[in-house]
Amino acid sequence: MPVPSSPASAPVGGGRQARWQPHNDQRRERIVAAVIELLEEGPAGAEVAMQSITERAGLSKSVVYRQFSGRDELDRRTRTTICEQFTDTLDTALDVTDGSIHRILHRSIGAVVDWIDRHPRLHEFLRRGPAVGDPDETNAMSSLQTSIAARTRRLVSGLAGVVGVVDEPVVDTMTFAIVSMTEATVTRWAHDPAPALDRDRLVAELANYAWSVLDGVARAHRLALDPDQPLLALLERLAVPDP
Missing domain, CATH: 1.10.357.10 (Tetracycline Repressor, domain 2)
Structure with a gap:
């Protein structure tokens, strides 16, 4: 007979994710802000390089790609x-x-x-x-x-x-x-x-x-x-x- 899981233990993963959510939100905001700053500073119509974005945001590429599925999602979020x-x-x-x-x-x-x-x-x-x-x-x-x-x-x-x-x-x-x-x-x-x-x-x-x-x-x-x-x-x- 299976042992029922404890109600207190069920949301452990969700609780951990919830605790990290504000931190991830702040990182996404930093990344988007970096894109906007670089767009404002660069020549009209120029593509903003990912390397420049990571340097301006002070984050590694791996962190950026953990926050966004790819460049398309980042650009969409920036436009939003x-x-x-x-x-x-x-x-x-x-x-x-x-x-x-x-x-x-x-x-x-x-x-x-x-x-x-x-x-x-x-x-x-x-x-x-x-x-x-x-x-x-x-x-x-x-x-x-x-x-x-x-x-x-x-x-x-x-x-x-x-x-x-x-x-x-x-x-x-x-x-x-x-x-x-x-x-x-x-x-x-x-x-x-x-x-x-x-x-x-x-x-x-x-x-x-x-x-x-x-x-x-x-x-x-x-x-x-x-x-x-x-x-x-x-x-x-x-x-x-x-x-």
Whole structure:
């Protein structure tokens, strides 16, 4: 008759793995941070050598390969981290509690312009392959656009719900159109060695284009938006039905 295993002894392996998990997470973060630093420092489009990564991270190749199954997984994880940094920056700019529609649009588009302008090599790296769990195997930038549009769509849908107007297909199309237009235009501007517009003029123009789309959709739903009124005050006004 087999002797039942002790409940206390069953999770020994799992417990050991759990104890090492924070240490392994820290190592992965060091490795990814090393890749990002080297991408920022190197020439545009250059491949970062594994030897350089291990030296920058202060780890041996064997340690790096224990943390990642190969270079593809490391590159995917790096793109995921870059995408998270990008969206964290944008989430702060999209704070609807601070400012009018115009201010929020200017701040958000300005954040996109500044990130792409300051991190051209990271932006280019996103276009060279997918991120972790990326349904678009072509490049991470396409999925990032979709992710940003989804975050913006949830925000706009929530605001529209306050005044009783939610047309999900229209909101989805509108937000993706604004996000993709902004990213494509900023990318073109950032790659132009002699752009016709300076940074502030570019932000102002793109914010005006975004406002035109938003205003047009609002008018189609019989909503009059004041782009210069604090957004929360505007929503409070719109949420009260006219007598």
